[in-house]
Amino acid sequence: MxxxxxxxxxxxxxxxxxxxxxIIVKEGLRKFTAKNxxxxxxxxxxxxxKHYNSMDDIIMxxxxxxxxxxxxxxxxxxxxxxxxxxxxxxxxxxxxxVLEDTKGAVPILCFDFSRSDKxxxxxxxxxxxxxxxxxxxxxxxxxxxxxxxxxxxxxxxxAMFFLGSIQAKVFAKVIEQRxxxxxxxxxxxxxxxxxxxMKR
Numbered sequence: 001m002x003x004x005x006x007x008x009x010x011x012x013x014x015x016x017x018x019x020x021x022x023i024i025v026k027e028g029l030r031k032f033t034a035k036n037x038x039x040x041x042x043x044x045x046x047x048x049x050k051h052y053n054s055m056d057d058i059i060m061x062x063x064x065x066x067x068x069x070x071x072x073x074x075x076x077x078x079x080x081x082x083x084x085x086x087x088x089x090x091x092x093x094x095x096x097x098v099l100e101d102t103k104g105a106v107p108i109l110c111f112d113f114s115r116s117d118k119x120x121x122x123x124x125x126x127x128x129x130x131x132x133x134x135x136x137x138x139x140x141x142x143x144x145x146x147x148x149x150x151x152x153x154x155x156x157x158x159a160m161f162f163l164g165s166i167q168a169k170v171f172a173k174v175i176e177q178r179x180x181x182x183x184x185x186x187x188x189x190x191x192x193x194x195x196x197x198m199k200r
Contacts, residue, residue, distance in 0.1 A: 084143035
């Protein structure tokens, strides 16, 4: 979560995206309006559209930020990691950081758009999930070759299990109406994910 002092340093455009993400998670897409965003930022509805042409453009900004940051952090984590476990841990930790920073809005949007006709959003999200799944699956396959990950694990299924577990944490927070981080203890959460795939 972004601290108050850090929030104040953001540009108006960035503040709009942060507030929009918070509204999507806490109140749903019905409350995702220019009026609602503007009232929280102490500006007029019209001022929102000086920064974004439409509400869809704000959603696109949230999605693009999440996708690019997760993809970049996955690339860095895989390159930096010394072992298979270290690579997976770095990728997942970075993903959780992005998730927290975007308040879990993208998993909520994924769910909402999977049932809608907003094709431009679902196309980007589908492409991201497929690419991300392949990257994680490749690391899991590497672990199987090295003998540190169970051979009977399907790499793509395990990658989707990781992604699905992150999604589930977001939904649990929303359903429980819980404040604070989506995943309070990332290290414990990652260890729990690894429990089913790592050889003992």
